Amino acid sequence: MVEEGHIDRAGRPGPTVRALSFVSTTRLGRWIARQVGWRLDPVLLRLTGGRFSSTLVIPSGVLETTGARTGTRRRNAVIHFPDEDAVVIAASHAGAPRHPAWFHNLIAHPDVFFGGVPMRAEVVPDADRDRLWRVGDQVFPGYVTYRREAALAGRTIPLVKLRRR
Numbered sequence: 058m059v060e061e062g063h064i065d066r067a068g069r070p071g072p073t074v075r076a077l078s079f080v081s082t083t084r085l086g087r088w089i090a091r092q093v094g095w096r097l098d099p100v101l102l103r104l105t106g107g108r109f110s111s112t113l114v115i116p117s118g119v120l121e122t123t124g125a126r127t128g129t130r131r132r133n134a135v136i137h138f139p140d141e142d143a144v145v146i147a148a149s150h151a152g153a154p155r156h157p158a159w160f161h162n163l164i165a166h167p168d169v170f171f172g173g174v175p176m177r178a179e180v181v182p183d184a185d186r187d188r189l190w191r192v193g194d195q196v197f198p199g200y201v202t203y204r205r206e207a208a209l210a211g212r213t214i215p216l217v218k219l220r221r222r
Contacts, residue, residue: 075198078199079198079199081151081197081199082151082152082199082202087152098117098119098134115136115196115197116136116137117136117137118134118135118172119133119134119135119172120159120163120171120219121170121171122159122162122166123166123169125161125162125166131158131159133157133159135147135159136196136197137171137219138193138196139192140189142220142221143218143219143220144218144219145189145192145218145219146171146217147193147200147203147214147215147216148160148214148216148217149200149203149204149214150207150214151203152203152205152206152207152210152214153207153210153212154207154211155212156212156215160215160217164180168222169219171219174221175222176219176221177219178217178219179217179218180216181215181216181218185216190216200214
């Protein structure tokens, strides 16, 4: 689980986080994330006990879902941030026009594992979204670009809270 102290809710993200976020929103950065990162990060996170991934200083962890149609266990690295007793993840899919497959999986099967911990997923209601996006934007400023691009494609990026089962 992520600790609350990792995020300065009042301050601006540091230069390293801003630089990584900028690179992540470029065409090359998205290609690397979609073609390499999603395969590499679950392995890196498992081998390093959750301490290292391609996102470097941006907190990420392995989300394990059950396939909506196949029932097969799926592992995806996702950026996360805290909210009280929960972990929040964004189904951003780097601003793509469609939701990531893992989002459909957790809707069908909300009992998931995050970082090896059994959790239950629930989509964040509209009333809490603005507050949580302010926190998420501190963790990964690239979310602003992703939300804008998803909106242009007619999609609203869902936020998901994970709570211990």
